[in-house]
Amino acid sequence: xxxxxxxxxxxxxxxxxxxxxxxxxxxxxxxxxxxxxxxxxxxxxxxxxxxxxxxxxxxxxxxxxxxxxxxxxxxxxxxxxxxxxxxxxxxxxxxxxxxxxxxxxxxxxxxxxxxxxxxxxxxxxxxxxxxxxxxxxxxxxxxxxxxxxxxxxxxxxxxxxxxxxxxxxxxxxxxxxxxxxxxxxxxxxxxxxxxxxxxxxxxxxxxxxxxxxxxxxxxxxxxxxxxxxxxxxxxxxxxxxxxxxxxxxxxxxxxxxxxxxxxxxxxxxxxxxxxxxxxxxxxxxxxxxxxxxxxxxxxxxxxxxxxxxxxxxxxxxxxxxxxxxxxxxxxxxxxxxxxxxxxxxxxxxxxxxxxxxxxxxxxxxxxxxxxxxxxxxxxxxxxxxxxxxxxxxxxxxxxxxxxxxxxxxxxxxxxxxxxxxxxxxxxxxxxxxxxxxxxxxxxxxxxxxxxxxxxxxxxxxxxxxxxxxxxxxxxxxxxxxxxxxxxxxxxxxxxxxxxxxxxxxxxxxxxxxxxxxxxxxxxxxxxxxxxxxxxxxxxxxxxxxxx
Amino acid sequence: xxxxxxxxxxxxxxxxxxxxxxxxxxxxxxxxxxxxxxxxxxxxxxxxxxxxxxxxxxxxxxxxxxxxxxxxxxx
Numbered sequence: 001x002x003x004x005x006x007x008x009x010x011x012x013x014x015x016x017x018x019x020x021x022x023x024x025x026x027x028x029x030x031x032x033x034x035x036x037x038x039x040x041x042x043x044x045x046x047x048x049x050x051x052x053x054x055x056x057x058x059x060x061x062x063x064x065x066x067x068x069x070x071x072x073x074x075x076x077x078x079x080x081x082x083x084x085x086x087x088x089x090x091x092x093x094x095x096x097x098x099x100x101x102x103x104x105x106x107x108x109x110x111x112x113x114x115x116x117x118x119x120x121x122x123x124x125x126x127x128x129x130x131x132x133x134x135x136x137x138x139x140x141x142x143x144x145x146x147x148x149x150x151x152x153x154x155x156x157x158x159x160x161x162x163x164x165x166x167x168x169x170x171x172x173x174x175x176x177x178x179x180x181x182x183x184x185x186x187x188x189x190x191x192x193x194x195x196x197x198x199x200x201x202x203x204x205x206x207x208x209x210x211x212x213x214x215x216x217x218x219x220x221x222x223x224x225x226x227x228x229x230x231x232x233x234x235x236x237x238x239x240x241x242x243x244x245x246x247x248x249x250x251x252x253x254x255x256x257x258x259x260x261x262x263x264x265x266x267x268x269x270x271x272x273x274x275x276x277x278x279x280x281x282x283x284x285x286x287x288x289x290x291x292x293x294x295x296x297x298x299x300x301x302x303x304x305x306x307x308x309x310x311x312x313x314x315x316x317x318x319x320x321x322x323x324x325x326x327x328x329x330x331x332x333x334x335x336x337x338x339x340x341x342x343x344x345x346x347x348x349x350x351x352x353x354x355x356x357x358x359x360x361x362x363x364x365x366x367x368x369x370x371x372x373x374x375x376x377x378x379x380x381x382x383x384x385x386x387x388x389x390x391x392x393x394x395x396x397x398x399x400x401x402x403x404x405x406x407x408x409x410x411x412x413x414x415x416x417x418x419x420x421x422x423x424x425x426x427x428x429x430x431x432x433x434x435x436x437x438x439x440x441x442x443x444x445x446x447x448x449x450x451x452x453x454x455x456x457x458x459x460x461x462x463x464x465x466x467x468x469x470x471x472x473x474x475x476x477x478x479x480x481x482x483x484x485x486x487x488x489x490x491x492x493x494x495x496x497x498x499x500x501x502x503x504x505x506x507x508x509x510x511x512x513x514x515x516x517x518x519x520x521x522x523x524x525x526x527x528x529x530x531x532x533x534x535x536x537x538x539x540x541x542x543x544x545x546x547x
Numbered sequence: 548x549x550x551x552x553x554x555x556x557x558x559x560x561x562x563x564x565x566x567x568x569x570x571x572x573x574x575x576x577x578x579x580x581x582x583x584x585x586x587x588x589x590x591x592x593x594x595x596x597x598x599x600x601x602x603x604x605x606x607x608x609x610x611x612x613x614x615x616x617x618x619x620x621x622x
Binding site for chain 1 (some may be wrong): 565566567568569570573574584585587588589590591592593594596597598607609610612613614615616617618619620
């Protein structure tokens, strides 16, 4: 295995929206910045082929008082349990970020004015700015390079370098060449996206049919937790919804009505396609499609009939910008016309809603470690905003700090590298698919829709056993497969953390349902479960939520 | 299996292999028609078709399990 060392003031792990914005800002602050990206920053991750809505508060549109919007965000189902300060910081800064993106050449005003459509409840203010983001990552990559950022594509960082509590960089492998890379840095930013391949995909035997980028495997959460950082709300489930079989996010861009087989609207919000609001039933209750099917009241359809030709064209344009180009092309190839045909929607598989606990400055529980975006339940606008803020803070932190002279690997990191070398030289054993499918099987069976202690305990035991067996038997034929081995090991850590936290939350709350604790315990209202690693075991502890 | 390259129209620029988020083109060589080593790992995101500079050189074939479920409306 070849070896290389790369030095930086600020290292951004993951070149998504958050990572590129952090890199851009840190470089503007004078820091030497390196971005390490598993794929290629111009088309990687959840935002690879675009987004069409950017949540933001624009005073000239929404009025001068931000407070009602802070309260609205706190009460939105996706807002909790973030603090008021988090929401206020985001909303107050969001228009600056919109203007920055527009100046970079991302069309934030593609129709000539600030236009807010979709993702809104009738009678409430609309915060989703319609924009044309199909090439947003190509543009952000160009802006980062302009500012002297060094982008290292096709390298998967898998562990943080730590030294007596400080963060000194990260270590990764090339996904294409037999090479290990040590990144020495004074501050590290994590923005590696969500945990996508934890549960089985909706299609049996088709691992990569996913609403979100299947290369996003919780790498940031796993490496942060192993390095001593806190994760939060990892037991909280999340599932998305969209077209049946062709898993794709972007439901908020559809201009239709969610209807039952008799044609009756299912949600309370709209009864005709409504360009200004969309049907928030799909957004607010993504699990309703699965629930209706289980109760023999399905299937449910996204029904766009009755819309004007102008709205139809607007929707297709929006869906292309939302990253749904392949889906739109497929509809056309199949002769499916959304003005005549209603597409069945479904609830997609589970994942965790939790992640790395980061504050409104992008700071984590470890000094020198920053995170944003989908490292914890977010979205494109918060990824861009807190990425930018975190990049600034990481650059400031780096200025006050001496660089480490060499990479000191922790014992568990050394062990992981030995595991990789063994997998690369072993001839007979388990390929990464076996390990990933076995993990999916455990997650689906033991930590699915309804939870209870004996199932969780059995699942955790099985998962730990699987991890040991996988560690001793994984094989890979090349760097591509070795990368997948590392991803699966990260996903197994995420799974173990989820089981640990789910066992600790002895109540039901929101979508988290314990059949053995069906009540919501009011004594836990202002608390959250912090997950961290103590003596090589993941533990979950209750903590007060700071307001 | 997706993606499908038309070798006659491919200008061997390597763009698809450079940008694919899943690296399904792993093992492709410079100045040669890209190889599709891991077709089952395609996410059908369409990045390759968006960025390919040669008209008609690459397309996605959507596999049968991803077939949309829909119904014609009575209206």
